[in-house]
Amino acid sequence: MPQTALHDGEEIDSTDCNDGIWGAIHRHKPPVKVQCRGCGGQMWAKESMLENRFFSHVSKPSNCPSQGETAEHRELKSLLARAIRDLGWEARLEATPEDGDQGGWRADVLAVDPVSRRRLAFEVQLAGMTVTTGRERMDKYARDGIDTYWVTAKNAWWLWRIPGFLLQDSDGEPQVARGAAHFGPRHSAPQALALGESMYWQPPEDSTLTKLLADIFDGFVAIHEIEAHGTFGLEGCHSARKHETNITALVNSESVLREASYLQMLAAKDAEQTQLELERKRQLANDKRRDRDRKAWEAAVAKNHHDDNSVSYFEEFCQSQARVIEQVVPILQSMCGEDDAVLIGVVPRELSAPSQSAGVVRDDGKDWCYVNGDHTTADGALLWLKKGQAFGKRVAIVCPNPRFLRPKVDELWRQWGVTLYVETTEQAEELAPLIGYDLGNITVVGSDS
Numbered sequence: 001m002p003q004t005a006l007h008d009g010e011e012i013d014s015t016d017c018n019d020g021i022w023g024a025i026h027r028h029k030p031p032v033k034v035q036c037r038g039c040g041g042q043m044w045a046k047e048s049m050l051e052n053r054f055f056s057h058v059s060k061p062s063n064c065p066s067q068g069e070t071a072e073h074r075e076l077k078s079l080l081a082r083a084i085r086d087l088g089w090e091a092r093l094e095a096t097p098e099d100g101d102q103g104g105w106r107a108d109v110l111a112v113d114p115v116s117r118r119r120l121a122f123e124v125q126l127a128g129m130t131v132t133t134g135r136e137r138m139d140k141y142a143r144d145g146i147d148t149y150w151v152t153a154k155n156a157w158w159l160w161r162i163p164g165f166l167l168q169d170s171d172g173e174p175q176v177a178r179g180a181a182h183f184g185p186r187h188s189a190p191q192a193l194a195l196g197e198s199m200y201w202q203p204p205e206d207s208t209l210t211k212l213l214a215d216i217f218d219g220f221v222a223i224h225e226i227e228a229h230g231t232f233g234l235e236g237c238h239s240a241r242k243h244e245t246n247i248t249a250l251v252n253s254e255s256v257l258r259e260a261s262y263l264q265m266l267a268a269k270d271a272e273q274t275q276l277e278l279e280r281k282r283q284l285a286n287d288k289r290r291d292r293d294r295k296a297w298e299a300a301v302a303k304n305h306h307d308d309n310s311v312s313y314f315e316e317f318c319q320s321q322a323r324v325i326e327q328v329v330p331i332l333q334s335m336c337g338e339d340d341a342v343l344i345g346v347v348p349r350e351l352s353a354p355s356q357s358a359g360v361v362r363d364d365g366k367d368w369c370y371v372n373g374d375h376t377t378a379d380g381a382l383l384w385l386k387k388g389q390a391f392g393k394r395v396a397i398v399c400p401n402p403r404f405l406r407p408k409v410d411e412l413w414r415q416w417g418v419t420l421y422v423e424t425t426e427q428a429e430e431l432a433p434l435i436g437y438d439l440g441n442i443t444v445v446g447s448d449s
Ligand SMILES: [Zn+2]
Pocket: 036, 037, 038, 039, 040, 041, 057, 061, 063, 064, 065, 066
């Protein structure tokens, strides 16, 4: 049943006309018939028991767009029109296209901004409707630059699928029960915002129709696709849309920005986690490689002991290293103050500074000792100078083993700025060409120096 009609060629809106105009057509003597804007048929002006005004066809029309509009439909249209007008916008009921429009639509309520003339269509839909039909009708509005909002009083199938909302009466104040969402910490736990965690899509805290319309008119409402994983806590959308990925909701634009920065934060956290994981793996690989080197070295030492009953090459090498250390340490100690120390050994790379336990000359009662080196020193003993409380600095490598040189290890030594010490000129002559050093850059401290 329509709420608008034509009388003497003038449009009458029963929800927005004064008593004088209404009195000229309602219960007038003699009776006055008005014309339907939809089918052109004749109608009477009527009032419901609650004194809501509307029009009723004199005889049941065979083809009228207002057919099937129930009293509930009419009530919702009136309610929307009232709320729209309260906010200062025009509300046109059963609105038809204007000059210049492509048309194909008849809006239940067309809201018009009195200044910019921006138009928004509110379609009351109480009967069943497929999402496809809804989209087709929205497309027609879109061609004429009109956004569409679907309004229902039932838990309709299309809710959360096309832009719209479910209206419920709460103590006389119409509330948006579904269709709108807000992104933020749980209303019950606003302190979560400060912690920057646990953000959810949920029903807005202020969900009155007036608030939603005001936000729509002010351009603060975005039609937003919410990913299903983020819909936890959003009332009524799980049961309605179990099998879909996203839901379509009317949300505050601020919520969209907040979600974007929240997702960015989560992504950054993920990336950081990935980076840590990568570093951990790299460290593990390093440790493994060092283990392998150590085992190879020990195997080589064992093999030499086994192969040769005389003092092996490696034993000689170690003895030589021990003798050079004995000579070099006093030289370094002479550079030390009271709080300074010379540390001997290879300090694990994961330590930021050498510690006293990192490596010491091991006195095992024999006349040679064994100092841990690694692939970064070609098994030479690394000497550190620790000045006071400051971190130690690598100052020397004693007897790097020519058989354990890795490619480009000399680059590392140059970078460290360490002095290379060997016992004999023969050793220096063997080492120098292998690492591209001048002979003069290797210090010989043995008896033949
Ligand atoms: Zn009609």
